[in-house]
Amino acid sequence: MTATVPIAKKRRLGEGSKYSRSEILNLKDLFDSHDLDNDGRVTASELMTALKGGPLRQGALSTFRSVDINKNCVLTFNEYLRRIYPYANDREYKVMLAWVKRTPPEEQPEPLFEPTAQQLREIAKMFDRFDSNGDGVIQIQELVATAAALGYDELEVEELFRVTDKDMDGTISFTEFIDLMKMSYI
Incomplete structure (x- = not known):
């Protein structure tokens, strides 16, 4: 007698992206919770205020610096996406940005470093x-x-x-x- 193994259904992700729409929307909510003045950008000061005295506050500035791709001391949602999903292609970024209404889909992703x-x-x-x-x-x-x-x-x-x-x-x-x-x- 042979046991049959049920085949797991593949999870369908968002339109043209291998990433989950709900995960992107949750990430956008997290970004928005740090963007205290709702200008679409998170400064180090906003991040520290948003985290108050919580357990994440201690490493927050180090994390902030590593996420800040262009080193302008301001984080955009694009930079969040680039760091959390570094292997997504430009088309996938465009789709992910389109899922979040407040970030214009035509916004270009932050460029990656190209070594000389x-x-x-x-x-x-x-x-x-x-x-x-x-x-x-x-x-x-x-x-x-x-x-x-x-x-x-x-x-x-x-x-x-x-x-x-x-x-x-x-x-x-x-x-x-x-x-x-x-x-x-x-």
Whole structure:
């Protein structure tokens, strides 16, 4: 007798996007709760006021700086989307922006960092530092060991590894590492 395994229904996501419309709308609500003057932008002062003395307040400024892609000390919803969904393409961003009525869909997403030839050489040197066994890819153990030596939290580094390993082959290729640098360049 053979047991049949029920096939899970695929969850249909929003019009032309692999991301959930409800998640985007919840993110917009979160953004709006930080945008105290309702101008479509969140300043560091607004964020700190919105968080009051809560548990998230301690790391809020560090997070604010990492989300502020263009480093103008003001966060837009576009920047929220770019950081939370770094692998979405421009069409998907346009769809996600259209879901939130107050953000005009024609608003262009914040540009990602594009490294120069010199910066690519520097990124290659960083990659080589993480690739301690020299096999041309970074395994999770290599990333954790090197990042831990630099003072990073092991669990956060493991999560970063999972997000960066786009093809889910258990390694970070040089191309994936460049994409990580483009997304996180400060």
